[in-house]
Amino acid sequence: MEKEKINQIPVGLMDWIIKTLNSGVHPEAIVDAMIREGYDARLSYTTLFRIVGNKPIETPGVQAPYEYEQPAIAKKGSKIPTSDREIKVLSIVEQPFIMHMDNFLSYEECDELIELSKDRLKPSTVIDHKTGEEKAATGRTSKGMSFIIGENQFIKKIENRIAELTEFPQENGEGLQVLNYGIGEEYKSHFDYFPSNKVDPAKGGQRVGTFLIYLNEVESGGETVFPKAGVSIVPKKGSAVYFQYGNSKGQVDRMSLHSSIPVAEGEKWVATKWIRHGNIYQQ
Ligand SMILES: O=C(O)CCC(=O)C(=O)O
Numbered sequence: 478m479e480k481e482k483i484n485q486i487p488v489g490l491m492d493w494i495i496k497t498l499n500s501g502v503h504p505e506a507i508v509d510a511m512i513r514e515g516y517d518a519r520l521s522y523t524t525l526f527r528i529v530g531n532k533p534i535e536t537p538g539v540q541a542p543y544e545y546e547q548p549a550i551a552k553k554g555s556k557i558p559t560s561d562r563e564i565k566v567l568s569i570v571e572q573p574f575i576m577h578m579d580n581f582l583s584y585e586e587c588d589e590l591i592e593l594s595k596d597r598l599k600p601s602t603v604i605d606h607k608t609g610e611e612k613a614a615t616g617r618t619s620k621g622m623s624f625i626i627g628e629n630q631f632i633k634k635i636e637n638r639i640a641e642l643t644e645f646p647q648e649n650g651e652g653l654q655v656l657n658y659g660i661g662e663e664y665k666s667h668f669d670y671f672p673s674n675k676v677d678p679a680k681g682g683q684r685v686g687t688f689l690i691y692l693n694e695v696e697s698g699g700e701t702v703f704p705k706a707g708v709s710i711v712p713k714k715g716s717a718v719y720f721q722y723g724n725s726k727g728q729v730d731r732m733s734l735h736s737s738i739p740v741a742e743g744e745k746w747v748a749t750k751w752i753r754h755g756n757i758y759q760q
């Protein structure tokens with residue numbers, strides 16, 4: 478008698494498939510393995526296609542190298558005027574792209590942002606790079622909150638400044654997020670871009686850049702570190718860093734790995750704007 482085919486994907490298998498894909502195994506090889514194990518062939522193929530999104534299949538090992546494109550923000554000289562403030566460029570690293578600037582916010586604006594967010598803080602979550610789901614953070618011990626885009630005039634003013642500088646429309650930006658790290662708190666090494674199976678074209682597609690603003694002086698620790706670039710940014714009130722890791726071809730730059738190292742003394746306040754390729758809020 479012919480062995481009966483397995484017609485359901487058990488819970489643990491999905492995790493295994495995603496882990497195996499992420500380790501660089503070609504989807505076809507995974508389908509073959511599933512069929513050999515007795516899974517229905519059609520079910521095996523549709524499961525894999527669902528995960529890789531019916532797109533040509535890319536595996537990490539054979540991906541084309543990231544093509545750097547010069548961001549608009551890098552072409553504006555060393556003092557960048559915006560409608561209400563002049564931003565001073567401190568340094569630019571080209572590959573991965575990391576731009577450090579000062580005078581992005583006034584001290585009063587930093588204080589106001591902290592004031593507006595401090596009663597709304599909750600423990601932070603992270604995106605699981607295997608499943609793409611939000612989960613309680615083991616590597617992220619800070620507290621955080623998000624403003625709604627354009628939530629009030631003050632938030633609008635900051636969002637407008639970011640849009641003028643980066644030349645990404647405000648609608649490409651997620652709600653401004655404020656994070657607060659106490660002593661020993663950190664955000665372990667991570668990428669800000671989404672796992673490829675979680676990119677939603679209806680919501681602006683992939684994240685392409687991060688605008689990070691320092692809202693206070695940290696007495697010790699709390700640097701933002703880009704270990705693959707050998708770059709470490711020391712928080713300074715009112716300064717900002719913009720890093721870009723997505724290009725117009727939909728590629729992402731693995732060199733953009735970064736972390737916030739533990740605060741040793743004092744506390745750390747930052748605001749983050751994650752920017753996507755297109756309009757997030759389109760109908
Ligand atoms: O707090 C930092 O320095 C980094 C924050 C960060 O990586 C993020 O919000 O994605």
Ligand SMILES: [Fe+2]
Nearest residue numbers: 667668669735
């Ligand atoms: Fe990040």
